[in-house]
Amino acid sequence: MTIPPQPVDLTNCDREPIHRLGMIQDFGALLALTGDWMVAHRSANFAEMLALDAPPEPGDPVGTLFSTEAIALLSKAASLLDGSDDVERIFNIDLVGNEQCFDCALHASGGLTIIEIEPHEDDHIDRQLRLVQPVMRELEKAADVAALCQIAAEQLRGLLEFDRVMVYRFRSDESGEVVAESLAEGTESFLGLNYPRTDIPQQARELYIRNRFRIISDVHSKSVPIEPGVGDDGAPIDLSMSTLRSVSPVHIEYLTNMGVDASLSISIVVGGKLWGLFACHHYSRRVLPYTLRTGAELFSELFSLAVERSLGRHQTELVVLGRELHDRLMRAVVGGQSLLDALPTLRPIIQRSLPHNGISAYIEGVYQAIGSAPTEDEFHALRPQLNAAASSTVVASQRLTERFDKAQAFADRAVGALIIPVSRSPRDYVVLWRKELNQTVHWAGNAEKPVETGPDGDRLSPRRSFASWKQTVRGRSTAWTEGELRLAENLRVTLIEVILRLTDEVAAERAKAQQQQELLIAELNHRVRNILNLIRGLINQSRHDAVSIDEFAGLVGGRINALATAHDNITRQNWSPASLRELIETEAEAYVSGKMDRVRISGDDALVAPEAYTVLALVIHEMMTNSAKYGSLCDRSGTLAIEVDCDDSGMTLCWKERGGPPVKPPERRGFGSTIIEKSIPFELNGRARLDYRLGGVEAEFWVPGRFVTCTEVGEERSRGQAKSTKRLDQGADTLAAAIGSMLLVEDSMIIALDTEESLRELGVETVMVQSSVGAALEALDRTSFDLALLDYNLGTESSEAVAERLKEMGIPFWLATGYGEMADKREEMGASGLLVKPYGREELAQILTEFEAQG
Structure with a gap:
């Protein structure tokens, strides 16, 4: 049988053993030594290069060739070789002791030490x-x-x-x-x-x-053979590092x-x-x-x-650019549009980072395209071939028809594409398209004929012409750069996030928004009805105090304005307690026209609960109105002193007018007097006392502590909070007997350390800290706890499994969370209470007090 000759092609060069040619160039010599430094090989010019009488033979010890000093230097260099690719160099070494100096390079090849030798030139x-x-x-x-x-x-x-x-x-x-x-x-x-x-x-x-x-x-120089030409393995020396x-x-x-x-x-x-x-x-x-x-x-x-x-x-710039692209895209869809609806908005943003001629989106069976792109039918014909590609990989091509034959149908509009899959099943895509760009490539010689057959027929011979050879490339778009591919990967993640935000969560968000809207409407309806009833009562009762329509309008308008001011203050911080001092100053400013030095407010400030704030607003309004009409603020010399004092039971407000006209008790009692004397006792279960002294009106009002939180002017923390904390701290020593061991599950080390320290200071004997669900469950298997505090969100997992185990074991626990709305989750998990982050020592002390009360 005749074996057909192997074809001569470019793979012949790839198979040529260029590192085992068995020869060296003539500007140096080579010596190969065995492990015990015997000669194994040497180049044919070795003796001539070193001016020796005769070349060394295989098996000769190196000591017969080089001086003792040279051998010591070579041995030291060889000992430093730490791998097959290491090379050690020695410059200006006298090898044979004849004052002729050489430069040497040493490397390992298999079991041999290769020494390459070149004449030294005086160039340090x-x-x-x-x-x-x-x-x-x-x-x-x-x-x-x-x-x-x-x-x-x-x-x-x-x-x-x-x-x-x-x-x-x-x-x-x-x-x-x-x-x-x-x-x-x-x-x-x-x-x-x-x-x-x-x-x-x-x-x-x-x-x-x-x-x-x-x-x-x-x-043009002749190569120098290495003798002997092959080693024990029958092959020339491996000179890869030579x-x-x-x-x-x-x-x-x-x-x-x-x-x-x-x-x-x-x-x-x-x-x-x-x-x-x-x-x-x-x-x-x-x-x-x-x-x-x-x-x-x-x-x-x-x-x-x-x-x-x-x-x-x-690359760092690309990372920043990718982050900016992500942020811009997320901002663009914040209004809740679908990705298809947002495509005209998104395209200019993507265009700045990833230039393209057209863009298509295929989401949940709906196709939309802008610019130079396939029609819907053309894309549907291409889609099966796209689906055959990897689902989580961006596909980039500057010549689509080489990979997808269906792309030939729209080659007049797009020949290159960046195909970004944005789901698994069904397979959805966002595709950036590029038009054909005819390119002229300058090659060094004819790139289509890189080799020619040599004079011997079957020997590969390189081309002889390296003149610039122009090649016009058609059917290709501009290449997608490595940086653009990195941005495309970032864009894919962003688009998936956009789709998740705009599809998977949209129904839940709408339901949640509907529920919140219904609650808000119900609450608004309730409050509006209360306000309308209150205003109707004000109008009805105020008619007895007025003798003219204008006076009646002024009375009602002032009282309604006082209520409006009160509501502004308490709704400014989401229906939370508001400042009494601010209420007094607002009312006084309306009458003294900027001369607030006539009104002196001393003592504590107080944050008044919303349910008491409107009551006090009406009382202060009536008192201030009477002072402006008949009392110390009706002329230019009188003064008003208001002192606020807080203790454990509540807040006392003392009102003293001086320097005005002589005071006479009113001849008849109107609705304003009723508000002053009866509203605080009736609605707040407090006290009110009003004295019409000749030198000025004096009054004293007391509001129970459950409606007020007092703070000395200038203090950051209210006195009510300080006293509450003190009471909790005083009881902390007794908690140690009730709480011997407590489990703390928290994945933030800093929060865990701070919480542990606070709990120990509050009297808990043992605090065991765990940062994951698995570790917490193991701790529950081997240790008995009186109480637990669980951070709900533990990185990629939640503490629900730990809560379930605690519930089974009958161990009370509190949930800690940074989310605002967790009441439903608390009830579902059976937690004793909810601790909203950020929390501190006071909140922890409150938990311990509540736990002791439950026990």
């Missing part, structure tokens, strides 16, 4: 390092990666003195482009040329990551066709991947001193870090 390494420093300072000035590459090309050519230095950047498809270049005068420019991925075989790319420096000193490693004949021919006599490649590795190369060409033999090559390697590594840092800044 510290000088090379000093040359690198100003170069790096220049790189710091670059504004972006493009500027960074151009500066690096110029600086590296100045350092190495090659005729051409290029920065060659790889694309995602492994083709490359010359993105920066520095040339000697008269040298042809390759800037902007593209090279197919086949120009650099796969195994060469792998070597570029391991061994970042590759020099070819003379394309600098002297010879060159593949195909690559030599490639450089010859290009007209290059010497070349140098330095890897640019970013994030562990081959990002690009410094590709250097020279049109005559060029052997770089080892010290200069070392400085160039250092430059390359520093440049790689600079690129990585610049790209990192770009």
Whole structure:
């Protein structure tokens, strides 16, 4: 049977063992030593390079070749090798004791130690390092990666003195482009040329990551064989980390066709991947001193870090841009529109970050498109092929027809797409479309014919022409960049969040809003009816105090205004207690016209509960009105002194008028007098006393403590709160007997520590803190507790399972939450009470008091 010949194609280069060619370049020599430092291999030029009488033979001890001092230095360097990719260098070493100095590089290959030897040139390494420093300072000035590459090309050519230095950047498809270049005068420019991925075989790319420096000193020189040619395994030595490693004949021919006599490649590795190369060409033999090559390697590594840092800044900018995109989109749909309805609003926001020519959304069977996009029928025809793709992956294509044949139907409107799935089942999508963009790509030679058959027929031969070759690319859109793909992933998450907000939660939100609206309407109806009844009573009773319509209107208007002011104060903070001092000042200001020095208010301030505030508002209004009409405020000299005093039982308000006209008791008692004398005793179960003294009216009103919380002027905390806390604290010592052990479940460490400390100070003997449901349940299995405090929301889980166990065990517990509306959940879970965050020592003391009362 005749075996058909293997076809010659570009994969031949990928299979070529370029690291095991068995030869080195002629500007150095090589010695391979066994583990006990016996000669295993040496290059054919070893004796000539070191001026020896005869070459060493396999099995010769290294002591017969080198001086004792040289062996000591080499042994020390070899001992520092810590991996197969490590290389140690020694500069300016006298190997054989004849005052001829060499530079040596050592690395491990299998079980061998490889020593590469080159003649030393008087160019100290510290000088090379000093040359690198100003170069790096220049790189710091670059504004972006493009500027960074151009500066690096110029600086590296100045350092190495090659005729051409290029920065060659790889694309995602492994083709490359010359993105920066520095040339000697008269040298042809390759800037902007593209090279197919086949120009650099796969195994060469792998070597570029391991061994970042590759020099070819003379394309026309003959390679020096390594003797013996193969080792014990029957294969040539692995020279992956060698600098002297010879060159593949195909690559030599490639450089010859290009007209290059010497070349140098330095890897640019970013994030562990081959990002690009410094590709250097020279049109005559060029052997770089080892010290200069070392400085160039250092430059390359520093440049790689600079690129990585610049790209990192770009990634950070993308993160910020993605966050801004998310925030803008979320703000745009805050009104509750569906995603389809919001599409015209969302598109300009997306367009700023992800340029496109059209956008489509397919949500729950409904399709909508804006701009250059497929029709609904065309999209439905494409949808089965889209559904075959991964459900959680953004699909990017600049040539849809290569992947989806149904896309041919709308190729006149869109050829590229960013397909963003926004659900699993049914499969919904948001798609950004791009139109065709005819592109002209400049290749270094004909990219469609990268190789030619050699003169021997079946040998692969590289192309001979590298002139700029133009290729017009049709049927493609602008490529989606890596940054755009990252933004698309962020956009996908945002769109899913939008859909969840606008679909899954919309029914619950509407139901909740309806329920709240009904409650608000009912409460509003109740309060309005009460107010209307109160106003009707005011009107009816006030008619007896007036002798004219104008006076009647003034009386009723003043009393209604007093009620309105009171309601403003108590509704300003959601129907909460309001300041008595503010009420007095508001009423007084209406009569003294800015001369508030005539009204002196002393003592405590008081926060009055809403149910008592309107009563006091009417009383203060009547008192102030009478003072302005008949008392100390009716002229320009009288004064009014009001003193407020609080104790444990309640609040006392003392009213003293001085300096006005002589006082006479009223001849008849009107509705105003009734309000003053009877409203506080009748409605608040308090006391009221009114004396008509000749020197001025005096009155005293007492309001029970359940309606007031008093604070000394200037204090942040009310006196009522302070006394309440004191009472709780005084009882804390007795709580220790009732509460020996308490379970605290809280996932915030700071809150847990603060709560634990407060509980111990309040008398709880043992407080066990757990941060998760699992840990809390384990604690309940092994420890008995008297009481528990549970944070409802524990990160990604809730404490409902812990509450259920506590309920089964008959252990009372309180719920702590930052949510405002948890009353229903409290009853459902069987909690003894609800603690709203933020809470502190006072609230904890209240829990302990309530627990003791329950026991």
